[in-house]
Amino acid sequence: MRKDVEELSRRLGDVRIHTGAQYRYSYNFDATGRRGECLGVVFPEGLDPLVRIVREAGRVGLPVFMRGAGTGFSGGSVPVGGGLVVSTEKMRRVLDFNRTASTVEVEAGIVNKELQDYLYPHGFFYPPDPASLKVSTIGGNIAENAGGPRAYKYGVTRRYVLSLTWITIAGEVIESPFEGVAALLTGAEGTLGVIYSARLDIRPLPEVAVTSVVQAGNGPDAMERAAELLSSGFCPTVLEFIDSRTMACVSEYMQANEFDTGDSFLFFEVDGPRDEVATQQEILESYCRENGLGIVKAGDETERETLWELRRAISPSLARKGITKVNEDVSLPLGSLADAVSFINDRASQLDLDCYVFGHCGDGNLHVNIMTDRRKTEEMRRSMIFVRDLFEEVVRLGGTLSGEHGIGITKNxxxxxxxxxxxxxxxxxxxxxxxxxxxxxxxxxxxxxxxxxxxxx
Ligand SMILES: Cc1cc2nc3c(=O)[nH]c(=O)nc-3n(C[C@H](O)[C@H](O)[C@H](O)COP(=O)(O)OP(=O)(O)OC[C@H]3O[C@@H](n4cnc5c(N)ncnc54)[C@H](O)[C@@H]3O)c2cc1C
Missing domain, CATH: 1.10.45 (Vanillyl-alcohol Oxidase; Chain A, domain 4)
Structure with a gap:
């Protein structure tokens, strides 16, 4: 054990630091696959031990790396340069539920889906829904300002944080409203303070939701269709883009050949009161009729779930295309998405890269994935040229480097x-x-x- 870890262990007394090889190995990476050096892991169970850990680590001079579920796509929880990993796995209680105020207070380690399951019987839901919601934690979601398919209508995490109870590196506990420091901590990727708990805004469950998939031509055409629909007063909850290459990959994986048409697809959901949803759905269907676009609408809950399975299958299906995923998530104004998609397709083809594009396009968010193999140094070199060119073009078009995955070690x-x-x-x-x-x-x-x-x- 390193001297500083030993000293911290002595100071923490009954709070155990796990330094076995299995811990140090399992907690030194996240979903990027990048590894750091984990000197030990702690699993605090509540505010007091968490405060002691942060305060004493600061006094000993040992770097602290907060970790939720490690699903981050930018290496945010990776212990770069060596340090103590503080896992929130054992801090997942619901501390308060207030039906009248429509708020809930939770510890940082609660998994997003656990929170949704807690709220459902009470007739509420928490709108931010990252595709990783079955595993990622609310603390990680706040630190990354996570978004998700529902972001077009409901917005991203930032909109739902009412206050945070957090710990400074000196070990001081502060309760900050969002109008204060909590706004800075949201999206700060664990670099400014340690989040213990969050009071969140929640919403009543919608009466109905209808899901549809629309066959929308090539990538830039699909983006123009999406922009046209939105400017005509159509207000979906979900507006996702799936390009033709990604859809072919998903169709093969799910054995859903009817979607392998060589077209890009737009994935829509509308939710709310029954009559409002019917009006919105009619805007979508008449647009498709007038423009000769194929539409598949889920007729019941089972069909709706089948369409969502298709959407959720994107990540696992792409995993079969290469052992290394260069995974970027840029964000652009809606009006620039068609140009961005044309640029991505052209540049990837010039550099001979295997590229797949999808994302929460209603929110301007595009996931650009190059499937490659990090052992192929020449292909990796071309991938890195692509990434810099992509970022330069996105910024030129008025966009930004990350829609939701953060900066971490991959984009800094x-x-x-x-x-x-x-x-x-x-x-x-x-x-x-x-x-x-x-x-x-x-x-x-x-x-x-x-x-x-x-x-x-
Ligand atoms: C298949 C897949 C799909 C995904 N889809 C989406 C998506 O649709 N939308 C989206 O936004 N993201 C998505 N992601 C990325 C990832 O799930 C999110 O960034 C998520 O918010 C990370 O949560 P986590 O609990 O795994 O955090 P971790 O990866 O463990 O940590 C992420 C960051 O949060 C910090 N952190 C964690 N807990 C705390 C705390 N208590 N206090 C301070 N800092 C803390 C860490 O230090 C780190 O910087 C996806 C990832 C995968 C693997």
Whole structure:
């Protein structure tokens, strides 16, 4: 055991640090597959042990890496450079449910789906629904400002955080309303403070939901159709884009050949009161009739679930196309999506890369995936050229580097494409206010800000 871990263990007394090889190995990576060095893992069960761990680790000078379920796609929880992993697995209680105020307070480690299952019998739901909701935690969702298919109508995590109880690196417990520091912690990827619990806004369950899949031509055409529909007053809950290559892959995986037509698809859901949903659905269906677009509408709950299974099968089906996924999630204004998709297709084909595009396009969010193999160094080199070109084009089109997966260790070297030098310096100063010694999640977002001279001019 390293001396600083030994010292921390002595100070923590009955809070056990697990340093066995199985722990250090299992907690040193996330969904990116990138690994750091986990010196030990702790599983606090409540506020008091969590406060002691954070405070004493800070005093000993041991970096702290908060970890929910490790489903992050930007390496946010990876213990870069070595440190203590603090898992929230054993902090998943519902602390309060207030029906009249439509709020719930939960510990950070509760899994999103556990919260949904708790709320359902009470007639409520929590709108942010990342595709990882069966495993990812509310703490991780807040730290990444997670989005999901329902984001077009309901917005992303930020909209639902009412207040956070969090711990500074000095071990002080603060309850911040969203109008204060909680807004900064939401999306800060665990770099500014440790979230213990969150009070969240929740919504009554909608009366009905109708799901449809529309055959929408090539990628840029599909984006133009989506923009046309939205500007005609159509207000879906879900508006997802699945390009033809991704759909072919999913169709093969799910043995759903009727969707392997060489077209891109738009995936819609409308929800709300029955008459409102009927009106919205009619706007969609008449648009499809007028434009000769094929539409498959789920007639009942079973068919609706089948269509959602198709959507959820994207990630596992792509996994069969390559052992390494270069996984980017850019975000753009709706009006720029068609140009972005054309650029992505052209550039991937020029660089001879196997590229798949899908995402929550209603929210401007596109997932761009290159399926490759990290052992093929020449192909990886071309993939990295693609990624920088993609980010430069996205920023030129008015977009940003990440829609929902965060910056972490995968995108911190590209911050200079988006931000000016002055802005980056201000951000670095903000980090210094919260965590002067850089003990909280070091090696991530802020380590991408290398000098005051970096950044866009
Ligand atoms: C198949 C798949 C589908 C996905 N789909 C989506 C999607 O639709 N939308 C989306 O937004 N994301 C998606 N993701 C990415 C990922 O699930 C989200 O980023 C999620 O919010 C991470 O939650 P987690 O509990 O796994 O957090 P982790 O990966 O463990 O950690 C993520 C970040 O949160 C920080 N953190 C965790 N807990 C705390 C805490 N208590 N206090 C302070 N910081 C903390 C960590 O330090 C890290 O920086 C997907 C991932 C997978 C694998």
């Amino acid at each position: 070297r590209y911050l200079d494409i988006l931000f000016s030098g002055g802005e980056l310096e201000l951000q670095k100063n903000l980090k210094r206010c919260f965590d002067p010694e850089e003990y909280l999640n070091p090696g991530k977002y802020f380590s991408g800000i290398v000098s005051s001279g970096s950044g866009r001019s």
